[in-house]
Amino acid sequence: MFSVLCNRVWYAVYFTLLHPMLKWLLRKVTGKCELLRICYGEQVGAPRTRAIEKSLKHSKFQALKRLLTDNHVNIDQAVEQILSIKSITVEVHPQFQPTIHICLTQICGYREFITELESVRKTPYSSENNRHEEMLLELWRKLMPDVPLQSRYNRQWGDIGFQGDDPMTDFRGMGLLGLQNLLYFATQHNSTARQVLAHSHHPQYGYSFAIVGINLTGVAHQLLISGALKTHFYNVVQGKPKLDHFHQVYCYLFHEFDKFWLAEKPHIMEFNKVKAKFAKRIVMHLKDRNATLSMKCVTSEAK
Amino acid sequence: MGLLTILKKMKQKEKEVRLLMLGLDNAGKTTILKKFNGEDINTISPTLGFNIKTLEHRGFKLNIWDVGGQKSLRSYWRNYFESTDGLIWVVDSADRRRLSDCKEELHQLLVEERLAGATLLVFANKQDLPGALPAEEIKEALELDLIKTHHWLIQGCSAVTGENLLQGMDWIIQDISSRIFTMD
Numbered sequence: 198m199f200s201v202l203c204n205r206v207w208y209a210v211y212f213t214l215l216h217p218m219l220k221w222l223l224r225k226v227t228g229k230c231e232l233l234r235i236c237y238g239e240q241v242g243a244p245r246t247r248a249i250e251k252s253l254k255h256s257k258f259q260a261l262k263r264l265l266t267d268n269h270v271n272i273d274q275a276v277e278q279i280l281s282i283k284s285i286t287v288e289v290h291p292q293f294q295p296t297i298h299i300c301l302t303q304i305c306g307y308r309e310f311i312t313e314l315e316s317v318r319k320t321p322y323s324s325e326n327n328r329h330e331e332m333l334l335e336l337w338r339k340l341m342p343d344v345p346l347q348s349r350y351n352r353q354w355g356d357i358g359f360q361g362d363d364p365m366t367d368f369r370g371m372g373l374l375g376l377q378n379l380l381y382f383a384t385q386h387n388s389t390a391r392q393v394l395a396h397s398h399h400p401q402y403g404y405s406f407a408i409v410g411i412n413l414t415g416v417a418h419q420l421l422i423s424g425a426l427k428t429h430f431y432n433v434v435q436g437k438p439k440l441d442h443f444h445q446v447y448c449y450l451f452h453e454f455d456k457f458w459l460a461e462k463p464h465i466m467e468f469n470k471v472k473a474k475f476a477k478r479i480v481m482h483l484k485d486r487n488a489t490l491s492m493k494c495v496t497s498e499a500k
Numbered sequence: 501m502g503l504l505t506i507l508k509k510m511k512q513k514e515k516e517v518r519l520l521m522l523g524l525d526n527a528g529k530t531t532i533l534k535k536f537n538g539e540d541i542n543t544i545s546p547t548l549g550f551n552i553k554t555l556e557h558r559g560f561k562l563n564i565w566d567v568g569g570q571k572s573l574r575s576y577w578r579n580y581f582e583s584t585d586g587l588i589w590v591v592d593s594a595d596r597r598r599l600s601d602c603k604e605e606l607h608q609l610l611v612e613e614r615l616a617g618a619t620l621l622v623f624a625n626k627q628d629l630p631g632a633l634p635a636e637e638i639k640e641a642l643e644l645d646l647i648k649t650h651h652w653l654i655q656g657c658s659a660v661t662g663e664n665l666l667q668g669m670d671w672i673i674q675d676i677s678s679r680i681f682t683m684d
Contacts, residue, residue: 360525
């Protein structure tokens with residue numbers, strides 16, 4: 198209790214008093230504002246963009262703070278605003294403008310991407326929607342190319358790890374995103390996906406492929422919402438992330454989870470414990486600002 | 501407040517109740533658990549394995565076990581029977597196709613020796629859906645009137661809106677406590 202209080206007091210003192218003093222001192226000594234120093238000093242990608250984000254968060258200018266919360270930020274205008282507030286001369290620092298432009302696009306893009314992704318997730322799977330149905334059947338064909346599906350409502354769905362004879366009810370809170378994730382994995386990394394599916398049929402350490410997949414959509418979604426995925430996206434995507442970037446993270450997670458599961462050799466009833474342990478491991482990995490979540494070994498397949 | 505009252509209150513604090521929540525897949529077990537606990541219910545995935553939540557309610561410490569309902573997991577339900585005070589059987593009232601499945605699974609549980617003393621609450625869930633059968637019809641379909649071995653109640657509810665969850669929980673806790681804790 199006491200240490201929590203101490204921590205809070207220290208935080209308050211640091212950010213209201215010490216940090217501004219330090220920034221002022223550094224500005225006088227180096228002749229550059231914090232944003233400029235970050236652009237010069239921090240390595241491109243997550244180290245730089247996250248430092249810029251932190252600097253904006255603790256800025257004394259409300260206009261700069263608002264860049265982290267406003268919807269539909271006009272990046273060009275925002276850059277102009279920073280140049281004028283910080284009195285930065287473009288001729289003296291020619292690299293600043295394009296650099297801060299990329300950082301802001303990444304920062305605002307991440308936030309906008311969450312809204313986009315949420316609309317896919319909140320779209321429930323509907324068996325009355327032909328497009329949804331076609332995607333579901335395509336998933337079967339990609340995973341089981343040699344076995345035709347006898348009928349739409351069929352216990353065969355259990356072979357790819359759905360719970361009953363109608364996968365519709367399994368997508369739940371992950372909605373269409375759950376299906377899109379699975380289909381992307383089965384399409385873009387077909388042999389890996391089928392290898393993982395084969396692992397899931399292990400008599401002793403098997404698991405339900407599709408259900409685990411939908412749970413992993415949940416893990417990826419949580420990583421995105423919590424901001425943990427910023428590290429990866431800032432390192433990999435120069436602008437605003439797109440759905441495919443998220444699908445790629447998903448493929449990485451599924452592939453890694455499969456390896457993790459086989460190494461742990463748990464009982465199926467321990468799934469939630471293993472999932473939590475796996476998610477924690479990913480979060481730890483993303484704390485390293487140079488980290489990415491990319492399927493290196495199988496990228497050749499995507500061609 | 502007298503010393504006795506304080507002692508009584510402290511005693512109540514220790515009252516632990518173990519509730520086991522079962523039912524077919526997609527019945528809404530996890531949603532009920534999360535809604536009852538005041539958590540977000542919009543990002544739920546199918547339960548593989550189980551969830552456990554410990555929460556305080558009306559002076560009782562409830563340990564609620566929510567075990568996945570898919571067919572391949574049902575053989576593991578027995579691993580969770582031990583010391584169960586109350587069984588909550590959750591039904592998707594809109595899933596008419598699987599009602600007979602649902603009846604069979606429930607009646608199989610009721611002959612289990614380790615569940616012999618447990619109070620049974622049947623949640624006729626998803627009453628908010630247009631196609632949902634009312635609790636009375638679920639009672640008929642599941643042949644609840646045949647049950648003579650357990651105290652039971654059927655409660656129509658909606659995990660999404662939260663309607664009647666509290667009523668059901670209050671009843672099962674009241675029934676359990678009148679059986680178990682009256683000796684104090």
